[in-house]
Amino acid sequence: MSKQTHSFQAEVAQLLHLVTHSLYSNPDIFLRELVSNASDACDKLRFEALNNAALYEDAPELQVRVAFDKAARTITITDNGIGMSAQEAIDHLGTIAKSGTRDFVSKLSGDQKSDAQLIGQFGVGFYSGFIVADRIVVESRRAGLPAAEGVRWSSGGSGDFEVEAIERAERGTSVILHLREDKTEYLNHWKLKTIIERYSDHISLPIRMQAEAWDAEKSEYVTKPEWETVNSANALWSRPKKDVSDEQYTEFYKTLSHDSEAPLAWSHNRVEGSTEYTQLLYIPAHAPHDLWNRDRKAGIKLYVKRVFIMDEAESLMPAYLRWVKGVVDSADLPLNVSRELLQESRDVRAIREGNTRRVLAMLDELSKDGEKYATFYAAFGAVLKEGLGEDFANRDKIAKLLRFASTTQTDTTALADYKARMKDGQKAIYYLTAETLAAARNSPQLELFRQKGIEVLLMADRVDEWALSFLTEFEGTPLQSVAKGAVDLGDLQDEAERKAAEEAAEGFKPVLEKLRESLKDKAKDVRVSSRLVDSPACLVVADGDYSLQLARLLKQAGQQAPEVKPILEINAGHPLVKRLEGSAHFDDLAQVLFDQALLAEGGLPEDPAAYVRRVNGLLTQA
Template identity: 75%
Template sequence: MSKNTHSFQAEVAQLLHLVTHSLYSNKEIFLRELISNASDACDKLRFEALDNAALYEDAPNLEVRVAFDKKARTLSITDNGIGLSQQEAIDHLGTIAKSGTREFMSRLSGDQKADAQLIGQFGVGFYSGFIVADRIVVESRRAGLPADQGVRWSSTGTGDFEVETITREKRGTSVILHLREDAEEFLNGWKLKQVISKYSDHISLPILMEKEEWKEGEDDKGGEMVATGEWEPVNKASALWTRAKKDVTEEQYVEFYKSISHDYEAPLAWSHNRVEGSTEYTQLLYIPAKAPMDLWNRDHKGGLKLYVKRVFIMDEAEALLPSYLRFVKGVIDSADLPLNVSRELLQESRDVKAIREGSTKRVLSMLEDLAKKATAAAPAAAPETPAADGVTDVVDKKEAEPAASDADAAKASEDAGKYAKFYAEFGSVLKEGLGEDFANRDRIAKLLRFASTTSDAATVSLADYKARMKDGQEAIYYITADTLAAAKNSPQLEVFKKKGIEVLLMTDRVDEWALSYLTEFDGTPLQSVAKGAVDLGKLQDETEKKAAEEAAEAFKPVLEKLKASLKDKAEDVRVTTRLVDSPACLVVQEHGMSTQLARMLKQAGQKAPEVKPVLEVNAEHPLVKKLERDEAHFDDLANILFDQALLAEGGLPEDPAAYVRRVNALLV
C-alpha cells in the first residue's frame, strides 16, 4: 500500500484552526452536515446511474448508516453512494473547492458567530467533524472502480493529511470520527437518534442504526445497552417537501432550509405548494436572511435543487428561476420532466418555462406579504400608503380589540423588520428584474425601496412617494450617486429643496441601469434631476420663469465665451434653473448616458461612449459674476467652474494637477 502526506490548502488550514477552537456554538451540527453529505453522495450515484446502471453494483438500495464504538471512542457515518477516488479525496478533502475562496478568507473576522455563518455559506461542512473529533479517517471507493482502488484519508486537523490506497469491497464512503473526551455524549444511541430526528428527519434515504437492548451485568450488578446486530431506520425517510404542510412543523422547515443551504441563520420566509394543471410539480422555496458572500461573484451559481419524481437530478438549476432571484433557495420536484434531463434541455423545455413562471410569481408573492407586514406595522400617525399590491392598507381600530400580548407584539415587530432586512441584503439584486423580467416589472417596482430627501433609510416606496407628491407635481424625481452623502449634497437638488419637493436618492451601482427600464410608475413619469432642463411645470410660477429667461438673455455674451473656453469639455453651457447656492453643476441631455454610468462602465473595463456633459451656471453666484469682470483669468475661472462641478458629482478632473495649479494661482 502506498501512503502519501499532503499539506492542506492554506484556506483549509485556517478554517480548521477556527473549527477546532470551538467556532460552532452548537456541537450537534456536525452530524447534520455529515449526514447531509452522505445523502448528497447517494443522490449523485442515483443520477449517474441513470446512464450506467452498473454503478449500483450489487447494492441497489441506497442508505446511510450511523454506528458508534464506546471502547474505540469512534463514531462512523457510512453511505453506499457515489464514493471517492484517490484523487477526488485529495481534491475535495484538502481544498475548498467552491468558487469565491479568496473572498471567503478575506471575510474571516475572528467573530465566531459571523465566521460560522461564512463557513456554512461556503459549503465546507465536512470540516465541522473536527468540532468533536481530534482525528478523522475517511475510507471510500468510487462506484465502478475495482475493490483494490479504495482510498483511506486521515488527518488530525492540523497542517496536513495522509492518503493511502486500500482494498474496500463496498462502494461508498465511511467517515470515522475519533471523538475527543468532551464529545463522549455522541457515544450514546439515544442521543444520536435525538439529533438525527431533530436535524435529518427529512432525508429521503433511510438512516439506519443498530437496535440496542438492555443487558444486565454479572450478579445483577449494573448493566448497559448493547447492539443486537439488527439495523433499523431512525428517520421518517420521506422527503419533507412531499409531506402535507399540516404535517411539517416550523422547526422542521427551518432545519430543512439549513441543510440544503448550509446557512446557520433561519430563513425570512418560505412557501410550500403543490401545483397541478398542465404542469405538475411541488415547490418549496425559501428567502434567506443573509446574502452569500459570493452573490456578486461572476462564477456564483444560483438556482434550486431539481428532483424528478423524488429522484435528485441536479443542484443549482439556474433555469428554474430568473437571475435576479438567484438568492432564493429550495426544491422543485417535477412529475413531468424526463429523468435524463440536462441543463441544455432545461433551457428549452415548456414544462420548465411554466415552473419558472410559477416559481417567480410565488417568490414575488412572498416578498409582497413581507412588505405588507412592514406597511401594516408602520406608526398610526403616518399617512396611509398603498401596500405592495396597490391596495391601501387600513389599520384596524385598536380600541375595538383586546390588547396584544407581549409575545404577539414581539412577533409583529419581528415580522415588520423582515422586509427591511431582506431589502438591505438583496434589494440591489431585485432591481435587476426591472431589465430582465418585463412581465413582472410593475410588481417588482412596487417592491423597491429608496432613501429620499425626507429619509436616509431605504424605506420609501414609489407608492409612498406618489402619495406625498405636491399639488401640480407631474413627475417622480430622483438622483443617482456613488454615496448617500454625495446624493444628499448634490447641487442639482437645490431648487427642489427650496420648493420642498421630495427627491429619491439612489446609490446602488445597478440603479442607473435599472431605472432606464422603468420610465413611469402608475402613470407618473420618473425624471432624473441630473438629465435635461429642469421643468417644474405648475410648481414654478410665471415670475420665476420670466426672471430665468431675462437672466439667460443678459448673460448671453458670457455664455458664448464659456462655450468657446470649454468646447473640449462641455457639450453646451446654459443658465441654470436648478441651482440656488452653488455656482455650477453638470447635467446630460434628456436621453443621454449619465457621467456616473459612463464612469462605472470604464471602471468595470467595459467600453463606454465619451460623455460630454452640459455645464449649467448660476448667473447670480459671485464666482460666476466674476467671469464678467475678470478677463485676465477668464479661462482659468471657466475651467475651475467645470472641474468643481465635476468633483461635486463624484468625478475627477482629467488633469487634477492643472486644477490645483489654477486654484492656487487665484488664491495667491
C-alpha cells in the same frame, strides 16, 4: 498504493485551526454536515446510475448508517453512495471547494458567528468533524471500481493527511471520528438520534442506527444487532404542509443552504395543471459571499419524481432571483433531463415562471413586515433591481417592491408611497443617482427641489442607473432624473420665477458665449440654471444621453462607453459667477467652475494638478 503523506492546501490549514477552536457555537452541527454529505453521495450515485445501472452493484437500496463505539471512542457515518477513488479523496478532502478557495479565506474574520455561516457555503462541511474529533479516518471505494481500489484517508487535523490503498468490498464511504476526550457525550444513542431527528429528519434516504434495549441485569442500555430507521425518510417537500412544523421547515433550510440563520420566509406549494411540480422556496436573511458573481452557478435543487437531478438548476429561477434557495420536484420532466433540454423545455419555462411569481408574491407579503423587509432589502435589494431590465413581464411587480432613500424621509420609501405624497401639480417622480448617498444628499442639483419642498428619491447602488433606464414610469407617472435635461416644474414654478430666469439668461448672453468658447472641449453647452439656489454651477446631461456616473461605471468595468459631454449650468446670481464679467482671469475662473461642478457630482477633474494651480492662483490674486 503504499501509504502516502500529503500536505493540506494552505487554506485548509487555516480553516482547521478555526474549526478546532470552536468555530461553531453549536458543536452538534458536525453530524448534520456529515449526514448531509452522505445523503448527497447517495443522490449522486442515483443520478449516475440513470445511465449505468451496474453502479448499484446488487445493492440498490441507498441508506446512511450512524454507529458509535464507546470503547474505541468513535462515531462512524457510513453511506453506500457514489464513493471516492484515491485521487478524489486527495482532491476533495485536501482542498476547499476549488472555485472558491481564495474567496473563502478572504472572508474568514475570526468572528465565530459570521465564520460559521461560511463553512457549508464553500463545500467544507466535512471539516466540521474536527469540532469533536482529534482524528478522522475516511474509508471509501467509488462505485464501479474493484474492491482492491478502496482508499483510506486519515488526518489529525494538523498540517497533513495520509492516503493508502485498502480492500473494501462495499461501495460508498465511512467517516470515522475519533472523539476528543471532552466530547464523549456524543457516544450516546439517544443524543445522536435526537440530533438526527432535529437536523436530518427531512432527508429522503433512511438514516439508520442500531437499536438499543434496556438490560435489567446490567442496569444499562445495550446495543442490539437490528438497525432501525431514525428519520422520517420521506422528502419533506412531499409531505402535506399541515404535517410539517415551522422548526422542520427551518432546519431543512439550514441543511439545504448550509446557513446558520433561519430564513425570513418560505413557501411550500404543489402546482397542478399542464405542468405538475412541488416547490419549496426560501428567502434567506443574508446574502451569500459571491452574490455579485453572475458567472457562479446558482439556482435551486431539482428532483424529478423524487430522484435528485442537479444541485443548481439555473434554468428554474431568473438571474435576479439567484439568491433564492429551495427545491423543485417535477412530475413531468424526464429523468435523463440535460442542461440543454432544461433551456429549451416548455415545462421548464412554466416552472421558472411559476417560481418567479411565487417569490414575488412572497416578497409582497414580506413587505408588510417593515423590519423583516428591511433586512431582506439590505441584503438583496440591489440584485432585485436587475429584474427591471431582465423580466419585462414582471416589471410592475418588481417596481412595487423597490425601496429608495429620499430627501424628505428618514427611512426608505416605496414608489407608491412617494406618489401618495406628491404635491398638487407635480407631474413626475423625481430621482437622483450618485456614487454615494452622501454625494446624492449634498448635490447642488437638489437645491431648487429643496426650496420648493419637492421630494426627490436618492439612489446610490451601482445598478440603479442601468435599472432605471428600463423604468420610465410608475403607475402612469413618469420618472424624471433631476440631473437630465432642463428643469420644468410646471405648475410648481410661478410665472414671476420663470420671467426672472429668462431675464437673467438674456442679460448673461455675452458671458455664456465666452464660457462656451472657453469650455468647448469639456462642455456640450453652457446655460443659465433654474435649479441652482446656493451653488455657483452644476453639471447635467441632455435627455437621452448617458449620465456621467454611468459612463464612469462602464469604464471601471472595462466596457466601452461613449464620450459624454455634460452641460454646465450656472447660477447667474452667485457672486463667483458675477465675477466672470470683465474678469482678467476669465478662462481660469471658467475652468475652476467646471471642475468644481464635476467634483460636486462625484467626478474628478481631468487634470487635478492644473485645477489646484488655478485655484491657488485665484486665491493669491484675491
